[in-house]
């Protein structure tokens with residue numbers, strides 16, 4: 001049974017299509033990244049998962065509960081950390097978390113609230129007013145709020161936007177612990193290195209369409225042209241001209257579809273009696289994959 005099942009989901013606002021026939025599943029225990037530029041449809045999809053907006057077409061199930069037909073059970077299974085800081089400025093941190101527990105029908109939840117406060121470094125702020133907290137602390141309360149009902153599936157919509165490095169790292173430690181404890185995590189982020197270090201699978205949305213869905217390693221391995229920079233003893237043989245992307249500092253830079261192609265390049269150079277004086281291979285990172293794909297490529 002998948003933790004999240006998105007089946008042919010479309011969402012239209014009038015003539016505008018915010019989500020266009022999106023389908024994927026997330027398995028229990030996965031740490032899944034949802035990437036895409038501003039306006040790609042990530043928040044729209046998360047709202048649909050949380051039952052806050054209804055898809056124009058398609059179905060979503062959280063832990064096998066349909067988010068429309070079986071709203072309560074689906075909502076109980078899901079914790080959402082929203083992108084915006086939404087809170088009542090007149091409530092204390094503890095009151096905020098008690099109210100949220102109340103929405104889920106949890107009357108006596110203080111032991112868990114205390115544990116959440118402790119884990120998120122908020123114990124000494126329990127009685128502080130929400131409006132008196134720094135932005136980073138409010139963000140932590142948003143995380144605590146999403147967890148009051150101990151949902152098996154947790155969705156974080158850019159939780160580290162505008163957060164300092166230290167808090168970012170402590171949040172990641174915490175979210176990793178949740179994942180290690182068996183929670184399924186879906187994360188949207190603009191920090192690609194975050195997706196790269198934390199997640200097992202990565203989905204990319206562009207203009208409401210799912211344009212890629214891969215295990216991280218595969219995405220990195222097969223989709224990117226690697227750049228190889230060569231310092232040669234003579235001109236590049238004509239047979240290799242089609243691979244050349246530029247020349248810089250007396251070096252010629254070639255784009256290879258895969259690293260194995262380097263053998264052919266070296267063999268061609270040897271045959272042409274051109275010596276390689278220096279050689280370096282550029283690192284592949286998710287950011288370059290992502291940028292290439294967002295500019296029209298596909299996997």
Ligand SMILES: Nc1ncnc2c1ncn2[C@@H]1O[C@H](COP(=O)(O)OP(=O)(O)OP(=O)(O)O)[C@@H](O)[C@H]1O
Nearest residue numbers: 013016018036037038039040041042043044045083
């Ligand atoms: N209620 C609405 N009415 C009309 N258009 C909307 C509405 N909500 C969202 N949209 C549009 O749908 C598209 C997708 O928006 P969404 O917020 O899902 O993007 P996103 O991927 O979350 O972007 P960001 O990274 O900026 O949060 C945008 O073009 C947005 O303007």
